Amino acid sequence: MDSAANPKKAVPTPEQDTAWKNYVEDFRGAGHETVEWIARYFNNVADLPVLAKVKPGELLDALPASAPELGESYAAMLSDFDRIIMPAVTQWNHPRFFAYFACTGSAPAILGEMLAAALNTNGLHWKTSPAVAELETRTLDWLRQWMGLPAGWFGIIYDTASTSSMHAIVAAREMVAPEARREGNPPGLVLYTSEQSHSSIEKGAIAVGIGQNNVRKVPVDADFRMRPDALAAMIEQDKAAGKRPFCVVAAVGTTSTTSVDPVPQIADIAEKHGLWLHVDAAYAGAAAIVPEHRYILNGAERAHSLVVNAHKWLLTPIDLSVFYTRRPDILRRAFSLVPEYLQPQGDPRAHDLMDYGVPLGHRFRALKLWFVMRYFGREKVEALLRSHIEWARRLADLIDADPRFERVAPVPLSVVCFRYKGTDEDNKAIVDKVNASEKFFIAYTVLHGKVTLRLAIGNLATTWEDVHEAWKLIQGAVST
Numbered sequence: 001m002d003s004a005a006n007p008k009k010a011v012p013t014p015e016q017d018t019a020w021k022n023y024v025e026d027f028r029g030a031g032h033e034t035v036e037w038i039a040r041y042f043n044n045v046a047d048l049p050v051l052a053k054v055k056p057g058e059l060l061d062a063l064p065a066s067a068p069e070l071g072e073s074y075a076a077m078l079s080d081f082d083r084i085i086m087p088a089v090t091q092w093n094h095p096r097f098f099a100y101f102a103c104t105g106s107a108p109a110i111l112g113e114m115l116a117a118a119l120n121t122n123g124l125h126w127k128t129s130p131a132v133a134e135l136e137t138r139t140l141d142w143l144r145q146w147m148g149l150p151a152g153w154f155g156i157i158y159d160t161a162s163t164s165s166m167h168a169i170v171a172a173r174e175m176v177a178p179e180a181r182r183e184g185n186p187p188g189l190v191l192y193t194s195e196q197s198h199s200s201i202e203k204g205a206i207a208v209g210i211g212q213n214n215v216r217k218v219p220v221d222a223d224f225r226m227r228p229d230a231l232a233a234m235i236e237q238d239k240a241a242g243k244r245p246f247c248v249v250a251a252v253g254t255t256s257t258t259s260v261d262p263v264p265q266i267a268d269i270a271e272k273h274g275l276w277l278h279v280d281a282a283y284a285g286a287a288a289i290v291p292e293h294r295y296i297l298n299g300a301e302r303a304h305s306l307v308v309n310a311h312k313w314l315l316t317p318i319d320l321s322v323f324y325t326r327r328p329d330i331l332r333r334a335f336s337l338v339p340e341y342l343q344p345q346g347d348p349r350a351h352d353l354m355d356y357g358v359p360l361g362h363r364f365r366a367l368k369l370w371f372v373m374r375y376f377g378r379e380k381v382e383a384l385l386r387s388h389i390e391w392a393r394r395l396a397d398l399i400d401a402d403p404r405f406e407r408v409a410p411v412p413l414s415v416v417c418f419r420y421k422g423t424d425e426d427n428k429a430i431v432d433k434v435n436a437s438e439k440f441f442i443a444y445t446v447l448h449g450k451v452t453l454r455l456a457i458g459n460l461a462t463t464w465e466d467v468h469e470a471w472k473l474i475q476g477a478v479s480t
Ligand SMILES: Cc1ncc(COP(=O)(O)O)c(C=O)c1O
Pocket: 101, 159, 160, 161, 162, 163, 198, 200, 251, 253, 254, 255, 280, 281, 282, 283, 309, 321
């Protein structure tokens, strides 16, 4: 509606509205206050309950059903943030958050994130932001070196490992069945991954139209690692039935137990049958930075692609998933679709990130990882990861010394899986008691058909004392 027809409701233009003039100054004040808030939060997060205490719908009901007509002050917004948003936040930064994969952000990454938001620059094309393309290339090459991956691998940042692995599946299809790009999936494509692999692999296959029925779940050995003999047999069987095996996904650090699939043997099989080999190292890949744990990536140099999430164990807040491939030519062939207005520069050093995946827009995520790598340096990151792995080992020893408990899986990294030698209900009751304390958050998984407690270490703020206190609480939670 023309506002001139209704003068009372006329919306002032930016020139008439003095509030606009204060826009930058308002930001400066509230920005300083917000940084103060974050610093206080870091100092005090251990005093907050780990798990949000709200009931479903509680926050929703506390929020107005429609957005304000008139702008509000930062003071009002920050006050509501404290009053109604914070109680609904589960504190992933809490040093006693031991559930799932305990992930860690960090202060330098927050500053990088802030600057990326300030610039709001979009690196879809080299020209649209050379800084996004080139800092991403350089930062991912630094990380590649830290992890001991081969020189020359191409890296790109996506949002999550689920997205990274989906791109791997498309590249795999492009390598084996390039006609699919034009004609859609040919019949019979089959993907292999272990029965312990993350659901994102199956979801990726669903999204790419491979179909759940064509995802083979390869059995694992007693230590939850993919059995290469079973993989080889399944591929032979599928080929004999006229199917087209095209991709195998090995896990380095499965979600439940952090088991490490035997990548060298899997690579032999993938090479024999001409399959794309993708390594899902979303969590555990970071551990390769620690020299004595570099072995976890043995064989990965023969993979076609690998994913590692900086937003899991690499001090970077969600989201930042790093996808490496030694065949960027195939990834590009799969995804490049260039409109007239985005023609390339014609300079071999100017690559356009939009050519290597589904998203056109490309956030300046590299900035936060660059800040992390420069602020901490390799030595500090290595020391942090090493201490997490060592504490998991120490906890495993304490569990082994208590005859009421049994460990259910090896502890190659920073996750410990164990159970009270009672019923599933007893073990679930322990999880409930520990979490009801509000001071700790642990989760459970199911291994060998039994409910298994799972304690994951991975936060920058965690100390051995936090881990030890969790163990004491778990021991005390056993109903006698
Ligand atoms: C081994 C593994 N792969 C992939 C994922 C999915 O990660 P994202 O949330 O980044 O998609 C996870 C999540 O925990 C994981 O453990």
